[in-house]
Amino acid sequence: MTAADPLPTTATVAPAEADRTHILNLSCTDRPGIVARVTTSIAAIGGNIAESAQYWDRSTDRFFMRILFTAPAEVGHGVIHGALKSAIDGFGMTFSLTDGDTVPRILILVSKFDHCLLNLLYQIRVGWLRAEVAAIASNHPDARAIAEQHGVPFHHFPVTKATKPEQEAQVLRLYRDTGADLVVLARYMQVLSNELSTALSGHAINIHHSFLPSFKGAKPYHQAHERGVKLIGATAHYVTPDLDEGPIIEQETERVTHALSADDLVAVGRDVEARVLARGVKLHLERRVLLNGHKTVVF
Structure with a gap:
């Protein structure tokens, strides 16, 4: 390299925005396939499940589930709702979706x-x-x-x-x-x-x-x-x-x-x-x- 040569430069790459955390709570009448349908829908949008818990109340035949998962930052609640719509409608779910990164x-x-x-x-x-x-x-x-x-x-x-x-x-x-x-x-x-x-x-x-x-x-x-x-x-x-x-x-x-x-x-x-x-x-x-x-x- 001579004095006239330009100095090498390193391109600055903006860091990717961190994944966002979401909490999904749901309940519905118990039927086979609920967990599979919900988790597959989350995976389809690039979601990664960090916590999952479920319970079947036999006395009321009611199924309950809580899932904490991460998803790419660009995947907003509208996209998540869309991905889960088939499961929500198909099983008649009562559900809530919460932003887990927001301090309550x-x-x-x-x-x-x-x-x-x-x-x-x-x-x-x-x-x-x-x-x-x-x-x-x-x-x-x-x-x-x-x-x-x-x-x-x-x-x-x-x-x-x-x-x-x-x-x-x-x-x-x-x-x-x-x-x-x-x-x-x-x-x-x-x-x-x-x-x-x-x-x-x-x-x-x-x-x-x-x-x-x-x-x-x-x-x-x-x-x-x-x-x-x-x-x-x-x-x-x-x-x-x-x-x-x-x-x-x-x-x-x-x-x-x-x-x-x-x-x-x-x-x-x-x-x-x-x-x-x-x-x-x-x-x-x-x-x-x-x-x-x-x-x-x-x-």
């Missing part, structure tokens, strides 16, 4: 007890719970400092019996305006009306401070203490117009003894509630929960 957004409702709220924020911060908190709303001002500390918008929506319809309209408007995917009742001590419960159907999770069925009314742990219970627990369930009777997502119990005071039971209960709610939210956001009538299938 949650709206947290809380009252004065903040242990579940704090655990959710912690699990998000450390990356165990993949979510973004769109806002925190409360019927009390107590959680404002927590929201500000975590850089989350806070909304104080006071409520009385007379103002409940207007207050719930504010909650619903906030849910829609923030584009939240889920409402989390993190010890939100207000009973949602039938109208709001219906509007949030399948998109609101409550933590019940007992292993359902439970002691009803005020001070459940004190009632439990008076009855000498040996197990206490918590239940994460979907909100429905039937109070504390929504489909159950997650539960846990903790063994206790006669030596514990009512305050001790409260402390144990706080810990269980925070864990169960976080797990229930995680399962929902990862699209691992499928409704099966009044029950759930959790993959």
Whole structure:
């Protein structure tokens, strides 16, 4: 090479856009060939299955399936729907297709007890719970400092019996305006009306401070203490117009003894509630929960 020769150049090739992740949930009457038809359709568009789980409920003859798969970035949901249309129509499927790369957004409702709220924020911060908190709303001002500390918008929506319809309209408007995917009742001590419960159907999770069925009314742990219970627990369930009777997502119990005071039971209960709610939210956001009538299938 002489001084006059041009220097060799290396062509710059733009890196290929990474594959996108998708989550397919489906249910239908059980018949032979469902798995084969669906997986073949995914393969036909260049999809690669990373996770697959299925379940046949013999009591209802209903089949449930969850598939997490990757596909080339240029393959959008329209193409995927088109590829699956034959299977969907042929088997009469109820299905949902979710972009697995988009971080879901949650709206947290809380009252004065903040242990579940704090655990959710912690699990998000450390990356165990993949979510973004769109806002925190409360019927009390107590959680404002927590929201500000975590850089989350806070909304104080006071409520009385007379103002409940207007207050719930504010909650619903906030849910829609923030584009939240889920409402989390993190010890939100207000009973949602039938109208709001219906509007949030399948998109609101409550933590019940007992292993359902439970002691009803005020001070459940004190009632439990008076009855000498040996197990206490918590239940994460979907909100429905039937109070504390929504489909159950997650539960846990903790063994206790006669030596514990009512305050001790409260402390144990706080810990269980925070864990169960976080797990229930995680399962929902990862699209691992499928409704099966009044029950759930959790993959």
